[in-house]
Amino acid sequence: MKNKAKFDFGVAKLPGNTELGSPTGGGNFYIFKKSSAEEKAAALKLVKFMTSPEQAAHWSKATGYMGVGPSAYETDTLKAYVKEFPPAAVARDQLVHATAELSTHEAGRVRKFLDDAIQAALTGQMSAKEALTDAQKQAKSTLRRYQ
Amino acid sequence: MVLSMLKRFNLKAWLLLLPALSLLIAFTHWPTIKSFWRSVTWARSDAAPAKFVGLENYQILLDDPVFWKVLENNFWYAIGTVPTSIALAIAMALWVNSKIRFTGLLRLAFFTPTILPMITVANIWLFFYSPNIGLFNQLLALVGIEGPNWLGDPDIALSSLMIMTVWKEAGFFMIFYLAALQTLSPELFEAAKVEGASAWRMFRKITFPLLMPTTLFVLINALLNAFKLVDHLFILTKGGPNNASNLLLYYIYETAFSFLDSYYAATLTVVMLVTLAIIALVQMLLIDRRIHYR
Numbered sequence: 001m002k003n004k005a006k007f008d009f010g011v012a013k014l015p016g017n018t019e020l021g022s023p024t025g026g027g028n029f030y031i032f033k034k035s036s037a038e039e040k041a042a043a044l045k046l047v048k049f050m051t052s053p054e055q056a057a058h059w060s061k062a063t064g065y066m067g068v069g070p071s072a073y074e075t076d077t078l079k080a081y082v083k084e085f086p087p088a089a090v091a092r093d094q095l096v097h098a099t100a101e102l103s104t105h106e107a108g109r110v111r112k113f114l115d116d117a118i119q120a121a122l123t124g125q126m127s128a129k130e131a132l133t134d135a136q137k138q139a140k141s142t143l144r145r146y147q
Numbered sequence: 148m149v150l151s152m153l154k155r156f157n158l159k160a161w162l163l164l165l166p167a168l169s170l171l172i173a174f175t176h177w178p179t180i181k182s183f184w185r186s187v188t189w190a191r192s193d194a195a196p197a198k199f200v201g202l203e204n205y206q207i208l209l210d211d212p213v214f215w216k217v218l219e220n221n222f223w224y225a226i227g228t229v230p231t232s233i234a235l236a237i238a239m240a241l242w243v244n245s246k247i248r249f250t251g252l253l254r255l256a257f258f259t260p261t262i263l264p265m266i267t268v269a270n271i272w273l274f275f276y277s278p279n280i281g282l283f284n285q286l287l288a289l290v291g292i293e294g295p296n297w298l299g300d301p302d303i304a305l306s307s308l309m310i311m312t313v314w315k316e317a318g319f320f321m322i323f324y325l326a327a328l329q330t331l332s333p334e335l336f337e338a339a340k341v342e343g344a345s346a347w348r349m350f351r352k353i354t355f356p357l358l359m360p361t362t363l364f365v366l367i368n369a370l371l372n373a374f375k376l377v378d379h380l381f382i383l384t385k386g387g388p389n390n391a392s393n394l395l396l397y398y399i400y401e402t403a404f405s406f407l408d409s410y411y412a413a414t415l416t417v418v419m420l421v422t423l424a425i426i427a428l429v430q431m432l433l434i435d436r437r438i439h440y441r
Binding site: 105106108109112115116117119120122123125138141145146 | 189191207210211212213299300301387388389390401405406407408
């Protein structure tokens with residue numbers, strides 16, 4: 001990415017008001033329950049290879065994506081790269097401010113309740129507290145069936 | 148024996164009906180029945196088998212504040228768009244039916260919104276409505292008024308959608324009125340003129356009553372459209388802010404394809420179908436009787 005960019009660019013942590021934050025997300029590897037033992041073993045082998053420190057470092061350097069494990073940053077490849085090009089480590093350094101992704105049944109719907117609450121608070125329809133209480137109530141009612 | 152049985156079944160008639168009937172069953176009746184069935188079942192996930200839950204989905208619907216909000220929005224949306232677009236359609240039809248120059252151009256201009264795809268139109272209106280750089284707010288700024296946030300303010304987002312809908316719909320309905328106007332016999336108006344009737348009186352006593360069959364047709368279509376038209380929501384507001392501009396059909400779409408809850412989506416669909424059926428029935432039974440058909 002750095003090689004192709006024909007313009008100046010910089011990388012910085014997200015600014016924060018009362019606390020810093022970091023959005024998280026990304027791709028996943030899955031191994032299916034119903035696969036044969038052979039397929040599972042092969043899949044595991046691939047996952048191990050793809051997430052190995054050396055591969056993660058290579059991937060990070062080539063694409064600008066964050067190294068997917070602390071060990072990736074311990075490899076010579078990334079160590080040298082970060083030294084030469086410090087912005088490569090910003091995403092990792094920011095990660096200490098991240099929280100776990102919301103994980104629940106009906107995730108799409110629950111997230112929408114939160115979005116609605118944010119919109120209600122930003123447009124002045126409700127106070128932040130009211131809006132979030134409302135969202136919690138709706139989420140609880142939606143999740144009732146999974147208890 | 149076989150021949151007489153075939154005769155009894157009216158085989159030929161059924162064969163002739165078959166193409167239309169099979170389409171109707173495959174794409175209208177079967178999905179309707181399936182929606183009804185789906186609305187009384189539920190499953191924890193797509194992989195789990197659906198089980199019968201009775202009216203539980205409807206119970207949830209009654210407790211769902213968003214459902215009531217979109218229903219209320221849809222009510223105001225219908226009230227706001229239907230009479231306005233019909234009145235405008237009649238006015239425009241009368242105008243382009245009169246003997247003035249360039250009627251062809253005028254007709255084209257009024258009809259253009261109908262030809263344009265809704266998604267394209269919505270993108271253009273998105274620019275009109277944008278705060279700061281939008282057309283409306285730039286025009287308002289010229290006369291020193293600071294324009295509102297048309298789509299971002301929960302108090303006016305729905306009205307902004309209505310304005311666009313009226314613009315989109317009126318031209319389409321105008322075509323029906325124009326066609327109807329041209330079938331009216333000029334003798335009626337000549338007679339009225341001899342009697343010394345004013346233009347307004349002629350409109351009230353002759354034109355408007357004779358247009359009533361068209362009005363019923365347009366009214367049904369306009370009301371159905373008020374429930375059917377959601378393309379612009381995808382571009383303009385996505386139902387926001389905080390569901391201020393969300394409508395029933397968009398909520399169904401969201402439930403089915405963002406939340407992936409086909410059971411609740413089916414429940415909402417049933418409510419929508421019943422609502423539309425009631426509206427159509429009321430219109431046909433009550434208004435139809437009072438219309439003068441020639």
